[in-house]
Amino acid sequence: MPSLDSPEQETKSGLDTPWNVVVHNDPVNLMSYVSLIFRRVFGFSKEKAEQHMMEVHRRGRSIVWTGAREKAELYVQQLHSHLLLATLERTQP
Amino acid sequence: MTLQPTAEGDLLIEEIPAFLLELLREIPVRAASKHPGVEERFLPDPANDDGIREDWKALVQPELMALFQSDRETVQADLRGVAAKKMGAALRIPKNHSDAWMGALNQARLAIAEEGGFGEADMAAEVAPDPGDPRGMALFQVGFYGFLQECLVRMQD
Numbered sequence: 001m002p003s004l005d006s007p008e009q010e011t012k013s014g015l016d017t018p019w020n021v022v023v024h025n026d027p028v029n030l031m032s033y034v035s036l037i038f039r040r041v042f043g044f045s046k047e048k049a050e051q052h053m054m055e056v057h058r059r060g061r062s063i064v065w066t067g068a069r070e071k072a073e074l075y076v077q078q079l080h081s082h083l084l085l086a087t088l089e090r091t092q093p
Numbered sequence: 094m095t096l097q098p099t100a101e102g103d104l105l106i107e108e109i110p111a112f113l114l115e116l117l118r119e120i121p122v123r124a125a126s127k128h129p130g131v132e133e134r135f136l137p138d139p140a141n142d143d144g145i146r147e148d149w150k151a152l153v154q155p156e157l158m159a160l161f162q163s164d165r166e167t168v169q170a171d172l173r174g175v176a177a178k179k180m181g182a183a184l185r186i187p188k189n190h191s192d193a194w195m196g197a198l199n200q201a202r203l204a205i206a207e208e209g210g211f212g213e214a215d216m217a218a219e220v221a222p223d224p225g226d227p228r229g230m231a232l233f234q235v236g237f238y239g240f241l242q243e244c245l246v247r248m249q250d
Contacts, residue, residue: 026203027206027211027212027213027215027216027217028202028203028206028211028216028235029199029203030239030242030243030246032243032246032247033195033199033242033243033246036246036249073139073145076139076140077139077153077156077157080136080137080139080153080157081157081160082196082199083134083135083196083199083200083203085137086137086139087137087138087139087140087141088139088140088145089140089141
């Protein structure tokens with residue numbers, strides 16, 4: 001069972017501070033649509049996509065990926081292209 | 094109105110009453126709203142960092158706007174050939190247009206909700222909206238578009 005406390009994490013070099021991709025709650029986007037987009041963008045299983053979607057819905061945000069800034073930006077761009085509210089945040093040291 | 098997937102993976106919507114056909118025709122119009130709050134919603138800040146925001150505005154946002162417009166144009170083209178008929182109109186959404194439809198429906202829903210200031214309580218209301226008043230009509234429209242979007246999402250499984 002994947003844990004939401006351990007989002008997808010890319011192996012990183014010591015030179016690059018990791019960034020989180022965070023998805024924020026939106027009352028209008030359909031929950032099923034958000035799950036579908038998570039599956040498409042991150043390749044999540046249906047179960048994992050729904051877990052993250054529910055975390056967004058209940059807690060207001062979910063960290064869906066952590067890794068290098070360039071790739072985090074690409075993910076946020078993809079999420080924005082589907083009109084999901086997403087941001088990238090530098091991880092806390 | 095009836096909806097059914099075809100063997101080819103298209104979505105066939107038949108017996109569409111004139112009132113709902115009019116709402117379908119409004120999808121690209123509502124999605125292209127010029128309301129300032131809508132642009133802000135469609136192009137949110139990617140980070141709490143001025144450098145990233147500036148690059149995003151210059152490099153990413155034009156691409157996103159082009160993509161949103163492309164989705165609207167696809168939907169508009171599919172709707173162009175649909176004629177109102179006494180027994181109800183028919184619309185076929187081709188499988189390879191379903192992403193554009195889901196995107197345009199999402200744009201329209203978000204735009205209407207932004208214009209109407211709809212929040213969590215409005216979207217979760219269990220009482221059917223009253224299409225007789227403008228706010229109720231807007232909520233009905235958001236719900237109708239959501240229903241179509243949900244059908245398209247389920248067809249992806």
